[in-house]
Amino acid sequence: MQTQIKPAVEINGQEKTAAKKNRGFIFVLAALVIGGGAFGSVKYIHGLHHEETDDAQIDADVSPVIARVSGYVKEVRVRDNQFVKKGDTLVMLDDRDLAIKVKQAENALHAAQANRGVAEAAAIAAQAGISSAEAQAGTIEAQIEAAKINLWRANQDFERYANLAKERSITQQEFEQATASKQMAERQLEILAKQKAAASSQTRLVTSQSGATAKQINVANAGISQRQTDLEGAKLNQSYSVITAPEDGVLSKIFVQPGQYVAAGQSLFSVVLNTTPWVVANFKETQLGKMKAGQKVTVRADAYPGQKLAGEITSFAPATGSKFSLLPPDNASGNFVKVV
Structure with a gap:
């Protein structure tokens, strides 16, 4: 009897152990299904109101x-x-080559300044010549006035002596002296008139020379200005070294x-500037519908695992990156590209 009962007892024990294992597996499987469903539900609900992408990079001003x-x-x-x-x-x-050019520019400036000094000296001399010519013209004008008076007196004496000579009241010698005095007065007036004309010509000449000298000064000043600019440019180029x-x-x-x-x-x-960096993120067309500038975003970087960086959308690019490439794609008419 005992030998027949023992196998039945062993079989019942094995069945109970197998049943317990099956129940444990079912519990674990159910927990995984429930957990997966809950996680999927959370991700689904999150995905309804959020957009994500891994196609992004951090950028900065270079x-x-x-x-x-x-x-x-x-x-x-x-x-x-x-x-x-x-x-x-x-x-x-x-x-060293730039320093030589600076020295050459300095020498050219000194030469231009010397040319202006010569022009200014010539202007002073021309002005002095004008003053001298004007003074000489004034002196001659006074002499002409005196000569006119002398000629008038000589004419008066000549007429008087001529009348006296007709009446034989004076000697021939006295009449000849009156005639000579009249002729000398006329000759003196002619000489002074020629001197006046010469003085006027000299005044005009000196005045024109003064005008030319003034132009030379202007040219010299322009030359100095140009040489100063050249010197500043040479020094600037040297500073660029x-x-x-x-x-x-x-x-x-x-x-x-x-x-x-x-x-x-x-x-x-290149210098990567120490300014605020930004993130360039690429999204599909179907993800852009609810996105707009000013929305808050969360950024995760592989360089800082476990950390979340807060930011916001600042702008949207007007075209894809390929449009700004050296050889942008040229889609023929009738060909369409759709990114989903």
Whole structure:
């Protein structure tokens, strides 16, 4: 009897153990289904009011540092990924050629100033000549007035002596003296008239020379102004041999080494400016319907796991990135592209 009952007892125990395992599996499976359903429901409800994307990147202002003058690199004072402040010296170029140009501009300025000095001296001399000519003309004019009076007297004497000579009241010698006096007075007036004409011509000549000298001074002043501009330009170019940081930031991609020749306009490196960065995120067309500027957003970056950064939408790009590429796509008429 006992030998027949024992197998039945063992079978019943195994069935109970299997049943317990099945119930535990069912409970776990049910918990997973319920948890998954709850998680899915939460994600679904969240997705109804939120949009997400992994196609995004952090961006910032990048300022290229460009050489303004050509020359050989004398010294590089920075390295990659170094933080710099605005005005820090980054690169120094050999400025000996530029220094020579500054000296040449200074010499040209001194020569222009000397030319103005010569023109001013000529102007002073011309003014003195005008004053002398005017004084001489005034003297001659006074002499002419005196000569006219003498001629009038000589004419009066001549007429009187002529009448007396007809009456034989005077000698022939006295009449001849009166005639000679009259002729001398006429000759003197003629000489003074010619001197007056010559003095007038001299005055006009000196006056015209003075006008030409004034123009020479104006030309000299313009030359000085031009030479001063050239000197300022030469000094400015020499100052460009010291290349400084345009703003606070971090250097990146240094393309220059000591001894290297750089041309004006060549990019030497870039500075990632120490300004507020932003996120460029790419969404599908179907995600943009409820999005607008000013909405709050949450940003997660792989570089800072577990941290959430708060932000807001500032703007929407007017076109996709491919439109701004060097060779943008040209979709033929009748071809459509839809992103979903």
